[in-house]
Amino acid sequence: MTTAKRGKLIAFEGIDGSGKSTQWARLGEWLKAQGRDVVLSFEPTKRPHGQWLRDAWASGIRLPVDEEKALFDADRREHIDEVIQPSLDRGQIVLLDRYYYSSAVYQGTRKGETPEAVLRHYEAFCPRPDVVLLFDLPVELALKRMQSSRSNLDAMEVSDNLETVRNAYLNLNRPEIVVVDASGSPDEVWDGVLRHAREW
Ligand code: TYD
Numbered sequence: 614m615t616t617a618k619r620g621k622l623i624a625f626e627g628i629d630g631s632g633k634s635t636q637w638a639r640l641g642e643w644l645k646a647q648g649r650d651v652v653l654s655f656e657p658t659k660r661p662h663g664q665w666l667r668d669a670w671a672s673g674i675r676l677p678v679d680e681e682k683a684l685f686d687a688d689r690r691e692h693i694d695e696v697i698q699p700s701l702d703r704g705q706i707v708l709l710d711r712y713y714y715s716s717a718v719y720q721g722t723r724k725g726e727t728p729e730a731v732l733r734h735y736e737a738f739c740p741r742p743d744v745v746l747l748f749d750l751p752v753e754l755a756l757k758r759m760q761s762s763r764s765n766l767d768a769m770e771v772s773d774n775l776e777t778v779r780n781a782y783l784n785l786n787r788p789e790i791v792v793v794d795a796s797g798s799p800d801e802v803w804d805g806v807l808r809h810a811r812e813w
Contacts, residue, residue, distance in 0.1 A: 620701040621813070622740055624712040627748030628779050629770045630755030631795045636748065636806050637710045639799075643810070644706060652700045654692065655710035662688040670767040678723040682731075685716050689739065697740055713739050714747075714790075718781035719769065728781050741789065744813065746806065748795035749783065752776050 623640075627633040634655075641653045657663030662684045669676050676684070689712075700707045713735035721728035752775045759770060783792070793805045 619704040621706045622697070622701060622709070622742040623706065624709045624714065624742040624745045625748070626711060626714045626745055626782065626790075627795060628750075628752065628755050628775045628782070630757075630759040630775075631748040631750055632758070632799060632802060633746070633748040633795070634710050635799055636746070636793075636802055637708055639803055640806055640810060641708050643807075644708075650703075650705045652696070652705050652707045653710075654696050654707065656692060656712060656715065657685065657688050658692050660688060660691055662691070670769050673767070675769075678720060678726060681723075682716070682720050682726075685720065689713065689716075689735070693739060701740060709742070712742065712745070714745055714782070714785060717785060718778045722777045722781050728785060732785065732787070743789065744809070745787070745790045746809065747782055747785075747790050747792045748802070749779070749792050750794070750796040752779055754796055 625633040625637040637653065637655075641651050644651045657666045666676070666681070666684050666688070675681075697707055697709070713732070716735060717728040717731040720726060721731035755775060756770075791809055793802065793809070795802050797805075
């Protein structure tokens with residue numbers, strides 16, 4: 614989308630278990646402590662379409678790809694209209710825990726889809742992030758983290774799926790994407806985040 618925006622849009626991406634949500638919250642606190650006007654938001658949202666998706670996975674159901682895509686699309690359009698674009702127009706810094714790059718790698722790796730086609734679809738109408746922090750780590754490590762923090766894994770978090778998703782993320786060819794090593798401790802990963810944040 615080409616509307617003039619005044620704020621900054623930063624997306625956090627990575628496979629399940631990458632620890633991106635912890636870093637997203639931490640960067641939000643850090644920026645607020647610097648007196649910045651920050652909005653933290655995430656996808657899928659808690660609106661009806663997003664909640665529908667979450668409920669399906671939690672009960673072990675992987676919806677047909679067309680249905681999954683349609684629900685993410687609807688959820689994202691509402692999110693942009695109600696939160697992302699208005700915040701950018703107000704000059705705020707918007708930190709997103711997942712954005713359309715997630716659709717590119719989770720839905721775009723399903724049968725009959727490609728990550729590039731999904732990216733192009735969203736680039737036609739979504740505000741483009743200034744920076745996308747991609748938290749990368751080996752799938753094995755991500756699974757270990759998830760197993761130690763939760764009792765069971767949902768339908769999106771099985772390992773062969775995550776391997777495909779990780780590779781798809783690393784192959785996304787967009788200049789706004791910055792890869793952050795997410796295999797260290799939360800403090801080590803945070804150092805990597807801060808290094809980038811200071812550059813902006
Ligand atoms: P996640 O960030 O893990 O949410 P939570 O921490 O609340 O569990 O995201 C939930 C799942 O949504 C994750 O497995 C990836 C998936 N997802 C997609 O498949 N496509 C998308 O476009 C988005 C935003 C998320």
